[in-house]
Amino acid sequence: MQLHTVIPGADVEVVSVGLQEATLLRAGELGLRVGSTLRVLHRGPLGARVIALGGARLAIDGATAAGVEVRLRS
């Protein structure tokens, strides 16, 4: 499933990040990388999401969130 469809409160693991190189690098630098575990905290318009990566919080627009493939953690 893609990150922009995940409902707030769900814990997920990043499976793949299909973004352009520059965005892929910036997302990785901020902690959004393959293997990262995160929790979706809030949702915004058009698929935008606010996620928690440990103690850090990231806001991501809908188009970028749609490029992040995740799987639910049990």
Added chain:
Amino acid sequence: MTASTTAAATVLLIGNPNAGKSTLFGRMTGTRARVMNAPGTTVEMQRGTWRQAGEARTVVDLPGTYSLVARSPDEMVVVDALADADAIALVVLDAAALSRSLYLLAQVARSGRPVVVAVTMLDVAREHGSPVDLERLAAELGVPVVGVDPRSGRGLDEVGQALGRAEQVRGVDPHPGRQGEDLTTRLADAQQLFAWVEELTSRLAPPPEVHLTRTDRVDRFLLNPWIGLPVFGLVLWALFQLTTAVAGPVIDLVDRLVSGPLADLASSWLSGWAPAWVSGLLVDGVLVGLGTVATFLPVMAITYLALAVIEDSGYLARAAYLADHAMRVVGLDGRAVLPLVLGFGCNVPALAATRTLPGLKHRLFTALLVPWTSCTARLTVYVVLAEVVLPEHAGLVVLAMYVLSVVLVLVGGAALRLTTFRGMRAEPLVLVLPPYQRPRLRATLVSVGNRVGAFATGAGKVVVAALVVVWALMAIPAPGGGSGEGPAGDSLYGWAAEAAAPVMAPAGFGDWHLVSALAGGFVAKEVVVGQLAQAYAVDPTAQPGGLVSAIRETLTATSDGHPQAAGLALMVFVLGYTPCVATVAEQRRILGTRWTLAAVGAQLAAAWLLAVAVFQVGRLLW
């Protein structure tokens, strides 16, 4: 590296935004700091002196960054600063976002600079259940690691002592000069550094769990569009009020003080010994110029303070997230909403607010659009001219100017994206939301003082120079005696206005009274109505309708009987052309001379074209 070789070394403060770097800098340098542009750029950084244990060190507070893969001038400034062979990098790690901070540290390590690490937010990390073991971290990194509290200054003495023991980070091979490499290679290098960070953090502590914080509970409301957007609207309204209603009386007070008692005092002091032209130059040129700069200082201080509070509290990032979708229409990041809204109050602080934008390209783009947001000073001109255009619907005409202002920003933005900023689009939003925090009063006030000082000295020179030129034009008699109508008509200023008037003929207002007032509007839009009254020798307060009648009469003559179309064209010109000399001076400070001259030229050309179009179409209707 030995203590003797590092004794005079410059300390470069490097860290993620909101890691506490600037607070730490404020603690180190107190008020002994100044805001300056990085060499060859318009990126602001602070430089100060840190006196510690009898030793004075230069400390540079570099722009906060998440990466040294430089994609913005801010990041490039950090990369360039690290090339200084004598510098020590004091890297500030945020314990609450350790992985992200360690990645930046790894990149600094690539530069080969000796490093000391200062760890902040230790209490927050403990609350999150992921405390940082400083001794273990120091052992892993092989560099001095000191826990600090930037707010209280705790740990600063230890940092001072540690600077003499700065070392290169263990486990990361130095590899300076990577900036020239392509993005694919940089991405591959970043993957290596990610792996180093993950290995290191796994040895230090188990992966941090997500704990819901007070910030998360507040964000549940503030990031919910149904609640967050109205709250955001309220914040924008409050900002607008601060820069207009609150700053207004202070501006008036400063204005009255300078043009009244101060001018009188200077005149009487000079009258005893100075020739009349020296007195005129100093009082009507230099003092009026300094007074103009002084009137802007309160509004600049209020704006900088309000922006610092919004940014420091953590709300700015939320505002950017909420406004992001709407701002993408203009091709900008959500953060651009602040300067563009502030511009409707006053363009000068709005330009100052562009510093909150992340990249130079977006700052440039926004700073070029700000002058088209219709500031309140233009309203005084609209009110008079609307009476000429449609007296029975004057309010509607004024409202139309504000609608046109928004259209100009949108069309201007689209035109810039098709030409100079070809290919520019809103960057994907991947934005760190810092925890809410109480704004740092001391650091904020020092920063506001520094920025206001930088405005006064940077923009002030241009404003004073421009007003001295205007004074000289007014003081020099016109060749052949001029029109003889009032003091302006007798001067070189009036003569030049008469010579320039035919340029405005296609827009229906080719008349020296109007052109001389528009030229005065280049200094400040507030003076346009006064200059019109002076040119027509009419007292607008004694005869409210007199000025409107005089303008209507002139426009009837210059437009072949289409005064309404000409009046509307004049209003559009007032909206479109250069707002005031203070805006130009601030633009020059932010954009540089070349961009500013181009912007002034483009605004004049666009204003003239629009005015001509409005008149030529309008004369067919009226």
